[in-house]
Amino acid sequence: MRTIEEQVLEANQRFYDAIERFDLDAMEACWEPSGRTACVHPGGEWLVGWDRINAAWTSIFHNTDYLEFRIENVRAEIEDPMAWVTCTERVMSSTPGGRVEAEVAATNVFVLTNAGWRMVLHHASPVIRPGGAEEE
């Protein structure tokens, strides 16, 4: 018997697994099939609804050779039937332009549906650290 927190963290992990596998079907299965879903990729604007979110993932998957996520500082907070996860993504990607490593702050919001915990919001943003400077 899994706790609610375990279920939410599994849903969160399925999302990152879908990205790493470039699996659009698995990605769609992570999301609530509704018009209220919303997504921000690092540096991007709001994408609302699965059609726009799907188009963005399709573009990312087509323009990337390799993606690997190391997920750190994962915190899941539950207010049944909702949950939100915050984490830091260490993203290693390889594109035709070269290899990139990035630190990304992410919020993932889930709701409990008949099909289990589904994502309604993904907000990812670049963590910009002053070059060579110590943190305050």
Added chain:
Amino acid sequence: MRTIEEQVLEANQRFYDAIERFDLDAMEACWEPSGRTACVHPGGEWLVGWDRINAAWTSIFHNTDYLEFRIENVRAEIEDPMAWVTCTERVMSSTPGGRVEAEVAATNVFVLTNAGWRMVLHHASPVIRPGGAEEE
């Protein structure tokens, strides 16, 4: 009698009013007094808990001469006792270094407490548009 959505949007507006007034007491009153609160400022890392969130607002308020927010594309979604708001912030700020205008994508998550709807998460990220290029 206000609807739940109206109450959530009022809580969201109180948050931006507190920023514009540089009012730390009003800002604190926007947040759930708990350790699970979390905040990302544009380009920043996760700040968890009011002590760290408060320190960041204090720094922003002390280092900024003027802040004005125009809030656009506001969408509130409710799953009582939770709600999440997405919006685009047009931020006009004046610092000792000069005047800056920025477009920011924001997620604001609220929970219903005995003291009304309180923020548990604020995630703000820069919207970076290719210079002079048309959107795809």
